[in-house]
Amino acid sequence: MSYDPRTGERHGEVRATPPEEVEALLARAAAAGRAVATSSPADRAGWLRAVADALEVPDTAAALASLADRETALGVARLSGELARTAAQLRFYAEVAEEGSWLGATSDHATGTTPALARVRQPLGPVAVFGASNFPFAFGVLGNDTATALAAGCPVVAKAHPAHPLLSVELARVAGAALRDAGAPDGSLGLVAGFAAGTALVTSAHTRAVAFTGSQRGGLALWRLANEREVVIPVFAEMGTVNPVVVTAAGAERLEDVAGGFVASFTLGTGQFCTKPGLLLAPVGSRAAEAVGRALRAAAPSGWLLTEAIGREAAAGVEDLVRAGGDVVARVATAAGGWAAPATVLSVEAVELVHGSRLLEECFGPVALVAEYADEAELRRVLGELQGALAASVMSGGPEDPDLPACVAVLAPLVGRVAVDDWPTGVAWTWAQHHGGPWPATSAPQATSVGAAALDRFTRPVAYQSVPDAALPPALRADNPWRLPRRVDGVMEWPP
Amino acid sequence: MSYDPRTGERHGEVRATPPEEVEALLARAAAAGRAVATSSPADRAGWLRAVADALEVPDTAAALASLADRETALGVARLSGELARTAAQLRFYAEVAEEGSWLGATSDHATGTTPALARVRQPLGPVAVFGASNFPFAFGVLGNDTATALAAGCPVVAKAHPAHPLLSVELARVAGAALRDAGAPDGSLGLVAGFAAGTALVTSAHTRAVAFTGSQRGGLALWRLANEREVVIPVFAEMGTVNPVVVTAAGAERLEDVAGGFVASFTLGTGQFCTKPGLLLAPVGSRAAEAVGRALRAAAPSGWLLTEAIGREAAAGVEDLVRAGGDVVARVATAAGGWAAPATVLSVEAVELVHGSRLLEECFGPVALVAEYADEAELRRVLGELQGALAASVMSGGPEDPDLPACVAVLAPLVGRVAVDDWPTGVAWTWAQHHGGPWPATSAPQATSVGAAALDRFTRPVAYQSVPDAALPPALRADNPWRLPRRVDGVMEWPP
Structure with missing residues (x-):
């Protein structure tokens, strides 16, 4: 149908x-x-x-x-x-x-x-x-x-x-x-x-x-x-699972900017991205949830969900998150009629972000959580409770932010891609891209x-032992008909 | 113990x-x-x-x-x-x-x-x-x-x-x-x-x-x-599973040589190699089984099996192969006392080599089968019935053997390594080696x-998006402290 x-x-x-x-x-x-x-x-x-x-x-x-x-x-x-x-x-x-x-x-x-x-x-x-x-x-x-x-x-x-x-x-x-x-x-x-x-x-x-x-x-x-x-x-x-965003202490100094970017990212395509940032972790006292709530109301995103089931599950997911301890900070209708679900920001206490909680499961659609972390130890603990994810972002105070190297190093083992001062939503198709992540963000x-x-x-490699040139596949023949880069006796050779 | x-x-x-x-x-x-x-x-x-x-x-x-x-x-x-x-x-x-x-x-x-x-x-x-x-x-x-x-x-x-x-x-x-x-x-x-x-x-x-x-x-x-x-x-x-050896028509002209090599390979280490050639497929009328039997009696290999269980299973495996249709051509004791099992060659009819038969399951130890194939069609059929294997060998009439390219091309999708006029047993540790093979020879x-x-x-790849140099891992920093070969904007660069 x-x-x-x-x-x-x-x-x-x-x-x-x-x-x-x-x-x-x-x-x-x-x-x-x-x-x-x-x-x-x-x-x-x-x-x-x-x-x-x-x-x-x-x-x-x-x-x-x-x-x-x-x-x-x-x-x-x-x-x-x-x-x-x-x-x-x-x-x-x-x-x-x-x-x-x-x-x-x-x-x-x-x-x-x-x-x-x-x-x-x-x-x-x-x-x-x-x-x-x-x-x-x-x-x-x-x-x-x-x-x-x-x-x-x-x-x-x-x-x-x-x-x-x-x-x-x-x-x-x-x-x-x-x-x-x-x-x-x-x-x-x-x-x-x-x-x-x-x-x-x-x-x-x-x-x-x-x-x-x-x-x-x-x-x-x-x-x-x-x-x-x-x-x-x-x-x-x-x-895909929940992709986290970490705001450093210096990053929190540009909170309005971060909040606006977060809203734009998590509501893009009505929140239907596997790289949607689903959890913003900001320093304690930053009042990040309120800032994101304001940004969401200002943005007033519009759009529908792809299927009836996705719409139903997005709405039910918000109720589940509330039952698990989330507080709705802002809820904005994105459409009238059809398969819609409101865009929603919830705030949660960092102590409630523990392994097995519904709060740490993906809610597909325009829904995101905001939590404040007390210190680096709590930030590390919360990140350690997350499932493996496709991507994470750090919102910093710029390249000289002293928290940046440690933050990137903590995130790298947990995800497939770490972005700095950039949102995770877009996935460029280039030589260096890696769109994957630890189990269960991907099965491989x-x-x-x-x-x-x-x-x-x-592909699967196959080795040829003592095979005469004429019986080798073209990629391995002495005359290199496909003009491939090849490693010969351990040294790379490039076709002229 | x-x-x-x-x-x-x-x-x-x-x-x-x-x-x-x-x-x-x-x-x-x-x-x-x-x-x-x-x-x-x-x-x-x-x-x-x-x-x-x-x-x-x-x-x-x-x-x-x-x-x-x-x-x-x-x-x-x-x-x-x-x-x-x-x-x-x-x-x-x-x-x-x-x-x-x-x-x-x-x-x-x-x-x-x-x-x-x-x-x-x-x-x-x-x-x-x-x-x-x-x-x-x-x-x-x-x-x-x-x-x-x-x-x-x-x-x-x-x-x-x-x-x-x-x-x-x-x-x-x-x-x-x-x-x-x-x-x-x-x-x-x-x-x-x-x-x-x-x-x-x-x-x-x-x-x-x-x-x-x-x-x-x-x-x-x-x-x-x-x-x-x-x-x-x-x-x-x-x-590992059963590693096949194919003797071409021209290869059969040096059958005594092939039979001797086959015996040396399948009895090496008392047959306890995952790369042991377990099945020799020779042209019809070549009387390959008799030649292998003679070679086995002449070689008179000696040795023990590694554990009591392996010894017991090797002996029981031969009985299973006989029940499944194998005829014992030669059986030679390899040791007196301890955990021994006789070195055994069985001949089988190619028509009995069908998916699910015990004949096509590995028998760890100094045991091998020999079968004759009527024509290329039967050879392809039998190879298609085999489980994925670590290695296969072709015994040919030399680099000009007209059957060689097709034989190598048929075997490559079925195994991890194809050897020509070389036995599969040895596994060199070099840049080009591939010691693996299709399921269930390996799980990966x-x-x-x-x-x-x-x-x-x-390892697992991780991508870094817009990450400042100081927060990148050493392998990706601009000054290339590990002096790695790297691909930059699609082009390989080598450290000076």
Whole structure:
């Protein structure tokens, strides 16, 4: 079913894919696997650029943004920007694929005591992609997971997201045509819909890895399912928890500024970011909660939640937080009608922030907590009680803030990304990005779902011992046909 | 208990560590964690070299080899060689740590649309190491897992192996003293003994990763235990299955040579290698089984099995293989008395090699199967029925063998390493090595337990966004104090 969050009205339907059709799609993906795996990085880069180009054809882009807005109510402006970003991501991963470092090509010549050895990362095979509700383009059917799986040489079968099923179908159609025209093997990209189809995607013997962006409940269910297979496969589930923000003593001197930034960040996209800052920790006596409450009332954000369930859970979550000890400081309606929930700031006592409390669980939507810490010891204790998180921010008094190095050092082991005087919400797709975090923010803390290293997830190294040149894969041949950076006898070599 | 496999006599005992002592040791390791994590790669390299030096003090080396022989019956010559190899491994990982590429230091400057981002791999914290029965030095308390965890900046608590508990204690004592003298933090290396202690090692909240080498039963039990934790941790279990050897048509022309090599490889260390070739697939009509049988009788290997259980299971395994359709071609006693099992070659029909058959499960010890394949289609079918394996070998007619490229390409997706005209048994510790393989040969197919990339297992990337230089970790600071290779704005830079 497809619904309009602004009204709750149903405006379409996507047929659920029967399990036998899922299996047939995966069999096609597996059959395409060898051709996709042995294509050159330059070939794959061409496919990704073709998809990016297809998304940016003006009529297509306008139609996609409009359709996405009808299903998500995120607004055409934001969605058009996200679509442009998705095309840029596809082009970035094309560039990463071509650069080739991700293949980790490594050769050691034989010595008196060791044989010739060479190693290269090889694609795993078909990847099941479960996109996110909250980023219908950038983390959707053609988002980071699909782009990096294809870049790494793996066919993809994606699941249409129930929050934007019509858009999912349309994205797969546009990309399918572009891939075909660009010469990608038939079966490189498939789409399924429906809950049972999602289960079949994870349990099929053809599937070699799963990528997921969404709730902890959903991600862990897929992870458990994959762990019950005869051949267990990796699940890269990016789930998210409560992302903390620490205000240092010097940072508290610009509290109005911090409070305004915090409100803008936690209400962005109606609070539906896995990187939403959910807890602001400020020095005792700073009256941070009141400042955030004022900022929220001044900002008066508007927007809807993506689905009826998310709206219901956001509203219920606030009640749970109150029962667990939170005091509502400000509550502002974000919409009239449809799937809305008020934007809410609660203040809590630091002593109540203890392991197992509902206060330390994510509340998806425009909801955030503010607490004051007495001293560094209490700050460290509270941070130690938090679940592993995707990101944390420090709001400081500037680069010379004496509390900054210790604060960053305390946060780094607890999260995937630490930002200073910057909000965690945005996730840039660059070489250095790491969008992951300790369990249970992700199921695979060593992996990132955004940035150049995201390709690594869908590969597995294989070593070749004493294998003659002609029987080696291209990445390891003496003439280096793909012009890869390679490590030879321990020393990196770059193609001329 | 410590036993002599040559006689079955008990000659000592190691006290089981009570769970509360395990927890205290892990708390010490966790307390050491920050100092170990923030030490420079050069510091850690110094610690590893100090351990290597301590192992090579002649009196120490002689005493260790002698003690190891009493507990494993692997012979002083082999064990002295393995000890030297263990010291060389420690020095290799010291070199890898210092070279620093494994840290993956990456920086992107801010642009008009993206913030400054920098990423580096950071140590996970205390690692629980479960060494192997069959390599008391190279995969033991001071083996690849411990060396790479320390190199990556993680404290280690190892479990004494029940097949060589006295040696485990002695290795931890020698290394502990060397680490202390070299300035490593107290708590960098600990040792526990006993089954309950092993469970406590995996379930403790202090433990951040598990490395295991051994049986599928043992490895999967630890993996399940880790998956039931509140905070799930990665388990890098290198377990092993049946490693296949394919003889091509041209390779069959030198069958006597291949048969002799096969026997030498599958009886090495009395067949107690995870890389033992367990199945030889030769062209129809080659009479390979008879040739292997003749070679086995001529070789007349001698040796004992490591434990009473391994001896019993090896003997029972042969009976199981016979019941599953194997015909004994040759059976040769390897020892009189103690924990022995005859070296055995069985021939099987290729049609009986089907998924789920006992014939395709590992039989640890000096036991191997030989089958003939009718054509390439049957060869591919049989290979497709095998479980994922650590290694495979092709025995060819030489580099020009026309069957070679296809054979290597078919095997690569099924294993961690493909060797040509070389036996899989030896595992060199070099930059290009990959000692891993698809599930269930390992629980983490992307990881290697040997070679430069083995450090990666014990790290997790963290990204720093807009973080001032003084608050960055040394690996990412502008002045590059560790002189690391780093990627800056997508381009690799090397320290002068």
